[in-house]
Amino acid sequence: xxxxxLKVFCVGADWFYQEMLAQKIDVKKVEWTPPPEVPEDIxxxxxxxxxxx
Amino acid sequence: xxxxxxxxxxxxxxxxxxxxxxxxxxxxxDRMNRGKAVLVDFELAKKVVPGMxxxxxxxxxxxxxxxxxxxxxxxxxxxxxxxxxLAKTLEDADRMCLKGDVEFAPCHEHSTVGPxxxxxxxxxxxxVVENAEFGNRAYCNLHEGRGKILRFGGYDxxxxxxxxxxxxxxxxxxxxxxxxKPIDLKVIxxxxxxxxxxxxxxxxxxxxxxxxxxxxxxxxxxxxxSAEVMKFIxxxxxxxxxxxxxxxxxxxxxxxxxxxxxxxxxxTRNGVGYGIGVSSLKGEWFVGPAEIPKxxxxxxxxxxxxxxxxxxxxxxxxxxxxxxxxxxAPAVTRFIGGNAKDAIQMTLDGYKVCAGVSRDFLIxxxxxxxxxxxxxxxKVNQTGLVPKSNTGIAGHKPxxxxxxxxxxxxxxxxxxxxxxxxxxxYGV
Numbered sequence: 001x002x003x004x005x006l007k008v009f010c011v012g013a014d015w016f017y018q019e020m021l022a023q024k025i026d027v028k029k030v031e032w033t034p035p036p037e038v039p040e041d042i043x044x045x046x047x048x049x050x051x052x053x
Numbered sequence: 054x055x056x057x058x059x060x061x062x063x064x065x066x067x068x069x070x071x072x073x074x075x076x077x078x079x080x081x082x083d084r085m086n087r088g089k090a091v092l093v094d095f096e097l098a099k100k101v102v103p104g105m106x107x108x109x110x111x112x113x114x115x116x117x118x119x120x121x122x123x124x125x126x127x128x129x130x131x132x133x134x135x136x137x138x139l140a141k142t143l144e145d146a147d148r149m150c151l152k153g154d155v156e157f158a159p160c161h162e163h164s165t166v167g168p169x170x171x172x173x174x175x176x177x178x179x180x181v182v183e184n185a186e187f188g189n190r191a192y193c194n195l196h197e198g199r200g201k202i203l204r205f206g207g208y209d210x211x212x213x214x215x216x217x218x219x220x221x222x223x224x225x226x227x228x229x230x231x232x233x234k235p236i237d238l239k240v241i242x243x244x245x246x247x248x249x250x251x252x253x254x255x256x257x258x259x260x261x262x263x264x265x266x267x268x269x270x271x272x273x274x275x276x277x278x279s280a281e282v283m284k285f286i287x288x289x290x291x292x293x294x295x296x297x298x299x300x301x302x303x304x305x306x307x308x309x310x311x312x313x314x315x316x317x318x319x320x321t322r323n324g325v326g327y328g329i330g331v332s333s334l335k336g337e338w339f340v341g342p343a344e345i346p347k348x349x350x351x352x353x354x355x356x357x358x359x360x361x362x363x364x365x366x367x368x369x370x371x372x373x374x375x376x377x378x379x380x381x382a383p384a385v386t387r388f389i390g391g392n393a394k395d396a397i398q399m400t401l402d403g404y405k406v407c408a409g410v411s412r413d414f415l416i417x418x419x420x421x422x423x424x425x426x427x428x429x430x431x432k433v434n435q436t437g438l439v440p441k442s443n444t445g446i447a448g449h450k451p452x453x454x455x456x457x458x459x460x461x462x463x464x465x466x467x468x469x470x471x472x473x474x475x476x477x478x479y480g481v
Binding site: 038039041042045046049 | 473
């Protein structure tokens with residue numbers, strides 16, 4: 001089992017989080033939102049606008 | 054293939070563009086922060102609303118033809134024509150509209166905003182809000198209340214009687230009261246936000262603050278009707294909605310038309326489409342589908358009874374109120390669903406997509422940080438965090454009125470189209 005200084009960030013189902021706690025793993029549950037699916041042309045514009053500096 | 058010199062030039066061009074956008078967006082937020090919102094008058098729409106005509110109906114949201122309107126907006130328009138004396142029955146009014154005898158236009162294109170259906174006709178009294186810093190004015194019809202009312206598509210004799218009283222008794226009395234004492238709405242909003250209002254759904258504090266300001270001139274008017282007007286305002290906890298909206302419009306309009314700015318200056322829905330406007334793309338509408346809000350329903354109603362989202366009230370979100378100020382109003386979640394943590398999260402999400410913060414609208418639960426202000430279409434596209442509004446839910450069936458309240462989201466499609474138009478205009 002994972003031990004030591006490793007910090008685990010759990011973004012999965014609650015049962016998985018509880019299981020990790022039961023295993024005494026240093027775990028923190030975090031909210032996670034998947035990145036939006038961006039159409040190719042929008043990604044291209046955003047890339048261009050972010051392209052400098 | 055690009056030469057090194059061309060690449061450098063290209064890079065500096067993009068760099069300049071980034072600087073230009075940042076500077077333009079800072080200017081947009083600064084104009085919103087400097088903006089004033091003073092209630093200076095109540096007057097008939099035909100006397101003050103720019104371009105208003107006797108046979109004109111202003112409606113909420115982006116442009117829409119009568120035949121395509123949702124039932125609630127159609128009934129509100131029909132009721133408006135009956136109020137004007139241009140039709141005797143809903144059926145008469147429907148025929149007039151279909152025949153093309155009535156001119157329809159979005160409120161926003163006439164410096165006006167209207168909650169829900171937004172229907173504003175020539176002889177309705179409107180609040181006149183002035184932004185003296187930039188010399189512009191904004192207008193909004195008077196607040197009817199909640200439940201079965203015209204703006205939610207309600208129609209019966211009680212509703213019409215109330216509207217006639219508002220236009221013949223309440224409006225003139227408020228006009229006299231404000232003439233002797235203009236009211237600074239921005240001050241009321243600044244106070245209200247520290248007292249638990251978020252200014253799209255919850256107006257408990259601000260409505261009473263407004264009443265406290267108007268009380269003395271109404272009492273001194275000598276009119277036998279002043280007590281009835283005071284009672285009317287006191288009984289409607291959302292009375293300030295129809296004042297916060299033109300305040301937001303008056304504050305937001307000067308931020309429109311700034312070259313390179315990607316800040317949103319209009320957010321509004323007509324029940325079919327959800328339209329946005331962007332500062333540097335002044336006058337253009339970008340429209341995606343309006344959704345059915347997620348929320349809580351009055352007893353006897355469910356989501357099956359709900360209509361798609363409509364109303365100009367999302368103007369409040371453009372200046373950092375409403376959804377973006379929900380952290381200041383955890384109590385609103387008892388009405389729209391969710392919990393206090395959700396309320397704070399709505400505001401925190403706002404900081405991820407806004408170009409700046411409000412100088413005046415300070416949120417106590419966030420250690421008096423300014424509310425997120427100036428929605429940036431670039432950031433919305435980057436994060437997918439579209440604006441959310443705390444809004445009323447109307448019934449789908451004509452004549453029912455309000456059936457609940459909840460949260461609605463702006464469609465990402467509108468923000469994508471706006472970004473495409475921006476890229477085309479500036480050669481990105």
